[in-house]
Amino acid sequence: MQEKPKITVARSRRPDSSIKGFAFSHLDLPDSKNGLGSFRSSAWEEFTHQPFPSSSMEAWRRTDLRFFPSAEFGLPKENATHDLSPVPDELLKPLIGDRHAGQITLLPGSSHIELDQEVRRKGVIFTDLVTAEREHGDLLKSLIGTIVRPGDGKFAALASAMANSGIFLYVPKGLNLEWPLHSLMWGPGGNLAYFSHIVIFVADGASITYIHESASPDESQPSMHAGIVSIHVGQEARFRFVELQSWGRHIWNFSHERAQVNRGGNLDWIFGAVGSKLTKNFSDLDLVGEGALGRMSGFYFTDGNQHLDHDTQQNHLAPNTTSDLLFKGALKGKSRSVWQGMIYVAPGAQKTDGYQANRNLVLDDQARADSIPGLEILADDVRCTHGATVGKLEQEPLFYLKSRGIPQREAEKLVVEGFFDPIMQRIPLDGVRERFQKAIHVKLSDE
């Protein structure tokens, strides 16, 4: 084996955690001729006042940003996409059935939008943020910043201010859309800062499935992404939302996401995360109306030096609400995952049923999974259960499988697939399941 070159790093200064300089300023805020200007400038104001995350804050205790190279990121220029890696065709394939009702590709400095004419005629808005601001400015202005607010965090404020890329999805009352919508944010290139803002409004009684993926190739220089996802699920509406995170290994990724589910509404929220260098993701489920139901299913698989931190909140803010969270992750190499979850039951939110479970499978000795469940219950007639486990690949199941002729690698794959099966069972979408299975396969084959 080749000896590793010895690298000596002289650290003259320790990066200061309280002040982080970015290479852009309020002068770089997107042009907002038609609406979002004041929202953006007040978000920028908020950004300047928010403290930079440090490990002394509970939410950031396990995700260290001291070496976040904030000054190295510039904004992608208009049409920058022509000089960067193109989108692989595979990412544009439908993941459910064989067609989309619409598809948007968000590229650096541009975008590509397709929406079925029939669907458009029915009143569905599915477009990028720039177009939404131009064509539906008043509607967008009334919705943006109301669910995820700039004050939710440093990166929420930054993304609110800076995001010019994003999606606006509006599904009118009672509309049941059979085919799914699909969007892809493609963020190639190094030394770039990407911002996105996704605003989803599923009106009362409507029903739809939407898949959004963030992806990029691996690059040698670091880049960052800060994003917002805000979701309104109306009364008796049904929304299935699949988020896939397959950023390259160079991306520092931050997101603030919140869904508000109204009376009798139903949200099926699925997360798949295999990419990025570092991710800190806040996902909050607010059950605001009686009988609202939210299910959160998370799949993650880390390797190398990846660090994925998922922070979830299940907020029962009305009686008779149900939440059901299951996050499962496997870890290889020196990677690390954090899942930190909280079920909160507000005073008066009686007959609430909350469940949360996080299961981790640590495949290598140097990988580490932190699993921190939490309950805060301020009502007395509720049912809340939680569980968290961190386990290793055990010898006995592998010996058993091998004794049947299955080679070591194949046996490991079976056990890992078996571990993820409860998540797969929650995803009635073949294409999404196949993507997860493929991710398992790729991660296990990589040395």
Added chain:
Amino acid sequence: MSHLEIKNLHVSIEEKEILKGLSLTVKQGEIHAIMGPNGTGKSTLAYTLMGHPNYKVTGGEIRFKDIDILELEPDERSRLGLFLAFQYPVAIPGVTVANFLRSALNSRRRVENPADKGIPIPEFRKMLKERMDMLKMDHNFAGRYLNDGFSGGEKKRAEILQLATLRPEIAILDETDSGLDIDALRIVSEGVNALAGPQLGVLVITHYQRLLNYIKPHFVHVMMDGRIVESGGPDLALHLEEHGYDWIREKIDEAV
């Protein structure tokens, strides 16, 4: 014809010697029974034959089909035609019986032909149903997670189902009767008997004679303190049932 030949086998677990010079030959088509009191190393023998990493062979040899298998991984031994029905089958949550068996069959096919696409699903389903019928197993068994939440009887039947599917040349049954009621014992034994024949050699490891009422051995061996101390025909088992193991102990002591 395949032979399993064990010569002067010494095996230790965590520095403690358990098998102390065990020799035995099992040929395809023969049924052997190893009996003996608890703690004499019967299960150690079973695990060692299959290549469990915790069992360290410190002397002697194991040859199967004239190949020294001590250097082979458990999966290689299995593909060569060796099978172990576990006393305590391991649960594999999330992996169905069908998926598992298909993987096991396909692993065999791929060794013969790396480009093999795997057993066609309809062919596999048909085969699996036939085998399940033979063992009077409900077809929905195939869709359950392997050994996960199985009753004692279901686990043992699942072992025999694997035996029936993988078609080994030598099968070791480690305490297959433990935890079975009479009905389950009969079904499991009938399964083994249906598979036994010129193509299959069986090594039955058991603490009790009762299994041998159902699976008739050609040879019976008594194991004590890590060795085979007495070998004979089927009547040896009956004799043990009647007189226990003390007379053998005395015989050994006299010899010493």
